[in-house]
Amino acid sequence: LIEALNLVEKEKGISKEVLIEAIESALSSAYKKDQRGNSNIKVELNPETGDFHIYAYKEVVIEVEEETSEINLAEAKSKDPLYNEGDMVEFEIFPKEFGRIAAQTAKQIVVQRIREAERSLIYDEFSSRVDDVITGTIRRFEQKTVYIDLGKTEAILPPHEQIPGEHFEQGARIKAYLVEVKKGSKGPQIILSRAKNGLLKRLLEFEVPEIQEGIVEIKSVARVQMIVRELKGEKIDVILWDEDPAKFITRALSPAKVCEVKLLYSKKSSIVVVPDNQLSLAIGKEGQNARLAARLTGWRIDIKSETQAEEAK
Numbered sequence: 001l002i003e004a005l006n007l008v009e010k011e012k013g014i015s016k017e018v019l020i021e022a023i024e025s026a027l028s029s030a031y032k033k034d035q036r037g038n039s040n041i042k043v044e045l046n047p048e049t050g051d052f053h054i055y056a057y058k059e060v061v062i063e064v065e066e067e068t069s070e071i072n073l074a075e076a077k078s079k080d081p082l083y084n085e086g087d088m089v090e091f092e093i094f095p096k097e098f099g100r101i102a103a104q105t106a107k108q109i110v111v112q113r114i115r116e117a118e119r120s121l122i123y124d125e126f127s128s129r130v131d132d133v134i135t136g137t138i139r140r141f142e143q144k145t146v147y148i149d150l151g152k153t154e155a156i157l158p159p160h161e162q163i164p165g166e167h168f169e170q171g172a173r174i175k176a177y178l179v180e181v182k183k184g185s186k187g188p189q190i191i192l193s194r195a196k197n198g199l200l201k202r203l204l205e206f207e208v209p210e211i212q213e214g215i216v217e218i219k220s221v222a223r224v225q226m227i228v229r230e231l232k233g234e235k236i237d238v239i240l241w242d243e244d245p246a247k248f249i250t251r252a253l254s255p256a257k258v259c260e261v262k263l264l265y266s267k268k269s270s271i272v273v274v275p276d277n278q279l280s281l282a283i284g285k286e287g288q289n290a291r292l293a294a295r296l297t298g299w300r301i302d303i304k305s306e307t308q309a310e311e312a313k
Contacts, residue, residue, distance in 0.1 A: 001050040123188040133202040155190035197221040222295035252293035256282035269300040
């Protein structure tokens with residue numbers, strides 16, 4: 001047993017002392033149930049030899065009412081004259097069949113603690129990688145949820161974190177953004193995303209040296225779906241950030257030309273005036289360009305042509 005505990009400590013990083021305490025506690029509980037009498041039971045495991053010692057404790061009383069947990073004063077003093085009423089007298093006991101119970105219980109406890117420690121290590125490892133991109137292998141599907149093998153554990157890619165229309169093949173390698181790690185009864189639950197803006201931001205950081213070195217900083221990201229191979233051919237526009245909201249909004253609406261930007265700071269709203277022939281370009285198909293510019297800048301954007309602006313005046 002001690003050799004096994006030393007091996008577990010070395011390979012799994014679980015303290016031998018922690019395992020011994022857990023085994024002692026479990027054996028005490030097991031023996032109490034087996035005896036169905038004295039609840040004052042203590043099991044000690046010798047950390048050097050692996051030997052078990054079981055001790056029962058009885059309270060010193062004047063008149064015994066419960067023999068399994070009490071001893072009268074005269075008998076206690078025959079063992080040691082220093083005992084007084086209320087003291088606890090220790091007896092080592094040698095129950096039959098306890099070796100078998102001890103072996104089964106010790107095995108269960110060690111296996112349980114190993115499992116708990118492994119789950120804890122996995123949780124700590126992946127919790128430190130939240131907001132990062134990780135690579136895994138697509139293993140299986142349950143309805144629309146994709147299960148991804150990360151080597152030590154499995155992660156899930158829920159339907160709402162997938163790119164609409166994206167196809168997955170079993171056994172294929174996939175990059176995904178680590179959104180969250182939750183503690184569960186069966187171990188850590190690792191949730192991935194292919195739709196979060198964080199994925200695009202991390203991919204750009206990996207591919208652009210200036211971003212890695214801190215020369216260029218990504219201030220915000222907005223996109224329709226999810227450079228090129230990973231994003232399934234989606235086009236990317238890179239906009240130069242500016243602390244002046246009017247300039248930032250103007251750049252966010254490119255390639256459309258902007259004549260004027262009026263800002264209403266109290267509502268974080270803006271009116272953008274563009275040439276008549278630039279209106280449809282600035283708004284985009286079904287309003288897509290305007291919506292992306294608003295998401296990117298954080299400002300509400302109302303786009304008007306020069307003619308519309310004059311009529312409004």
